[in-house]
Amino acid sequence: MEISNETEMEKAIKSIIEGLEMLGLTEYEARAFMALILIGGGEAEGVARMGRIPRTSAYKVLESLEKKGFAKMIQGKPRIYKPVELETLEDRYTSRIKDLFSRLRLAREMYGEKGEPQLVYTVYGKSNVLRKIGEMIDQSEGEILLSSPKLGEIRRELAEQIKKAISRNVKIVVITSRTQRAPKNTEVHYKEGLIATDIVSDGKRALIADAELAACGYSDNPVLAQHLKHFIEIMLYG
Numbered sequence: 001m002e003i004s005n006e007t008e009m010e011k012a013i014k015s016i017i018e019g020l021e022m023l024g025l026t027e028y029e030a031r032a033f034m035a036l037i038l039i040g041g042g043e044a045e046g047v048a049r050m051g052r053i054p055r056t057s058a059y060k061v062l063e064s065l066e067k068k069g070f071a072k073m074i075q076g077k078p079r080i081y082k083p084v085e086l087e088t089l090e091d092r093y094t095s096r097i098k099d100l101f102s103r104l105r106l107a108r109e110m111y112g113e114k115g116e117p118q119l120v121y122t123v124y125g126k127s128n129v130l131r132k133i134g135e136m137i138d139q140s141e142g143e144i145l146l147s148s149p150k151l152g153e154i155r156r157e158l159a160e161q162i163k164k165a166i167s168r169n170v171k172i173v174v175i176t177s178r179t180q181r182a183p184k185n186t187e188v189h190y191k192e193g194l195i196a197t198d199i200v201s202d203g204k205r206a207l208i209a210d211a212e213l214a215a216c217g218y219s220d221n222p223v224l225a226q227h228l229k230h231f232i233e234i235m236l237y238g
Contacts, residue, residue, distance in 0.1 A: 023093060024068065028053045032061045033070050033083060041074075041082035096193045102231055120219045129209050129216045130157050136201040137161045140170045145232045147175035148197035150213055155183050162186075175235055189236055200229045 013034060020030035028051075035051035036042070042050075044058035053061060062081045065071040070089065074080040123132050133154060137144060138161055148154060151174060155162065162183045166172065172186040175194070182188040197209040197216070206225040209216035219225065 025065075025070070026061075028057060028061045029065050029068070029070070032058070033065055036065075036071060036081060036083035037086075041080060043078045043080060045078075047081065092193055096195065099193070099195065099235075102234070120217050120221075120224065122215060122217055124215050126213045129213045130154070132207060132216065132218055133197075133199060133209075134158045134161050136199055136205050136207060137165050139205065140165055140201045141168070142202050143171045143173070144202075145173050145200040145229060146198075147191075147194060147232055147235060148199075148209075149177060149180070149194040149211060150197060151176035151180040151182060153213070154197070155181065159183070173236070175232070191235060198228055198232055200225050200232060203229055 016034060017027065017030040020033060021027060025033065031051035031053050032047050035047045039046065039050055044062055045055060047053075047062065048055040048058035059079075062071060062073070066073055066081070069092070070084055071081050072084060074082065123129055134157075137158060144165065146154070162172065166183075166185050172183065173189070174182050174186050175189045175191050176182060177192050177194060178190050195211055197207075197211075197213060199205075199207040204222045204225050205218075205220045206228040207216050207218045208228065
């Protein structure tokens with residue numbers, strides 16, 4: 001009977017580790033996080049032992065967990081690692097999943113029933129994507145909604161165009177993480193876990209770029225722009 005219980009426990013742990021890998025963790029990171037949850041935190045050696053990962057890899061794995069927001073380090077000798085609260089992680093990933101499916105619905109709206117783009121074209125290459133964003137800023141007359149995890153990079157590359165837009169009394173509303181510096185004289189809202197750059201100009205032009213600004217989809221179709229505007233407003237006020 002005892003052997004059966006251990007087998008069931010192993011199956012349960014394996015299932016949890018597979019689930020953590022779906023959230024972007026490596027197998028070692030998932031094992032280390034599971035160990036942190038079970039022991040409530042500890043030194044690298046103890047985590048390695050409980051998680052069944054190589055002791056020589058423990059610090060590197062724990063540092064990676066900290067960067068990904070799954071663990072926090074307590075300074076000292078030796079360093080102690082504790083897991084981030086499960087409720088915090090649940091809220092974070094529930095928000096990201098909702099965001100993902102909202103984007104999927106938006107993509108469905110932006111493409112026809114036969115999978116053909118509705119006045120949407122793609123721009124490739126970071127310099128070209130930034131140039132297109134700059135064009136949208138130059139064309140703006142009333143309002144720009146800009147949501148991006150790369151706001152600092154956009155600010156640096158397009159500082160002069162942003163400044164000129166503000167001087168034309170264009171209202172610029174930005175959504176970004178607290179690690180990013182927003183341009184002066186803009187309305188700033190903070191949101192963690194952004195996965196793409198979204199821009200709407202005057203409710204008439206829309207752009208969606210990937211996380212690294214390597215490619216984007218652009219449309220000057222007001223109907224599609226309003227769809228994206230609605231999505232951004234849900235992030236702001238929903």
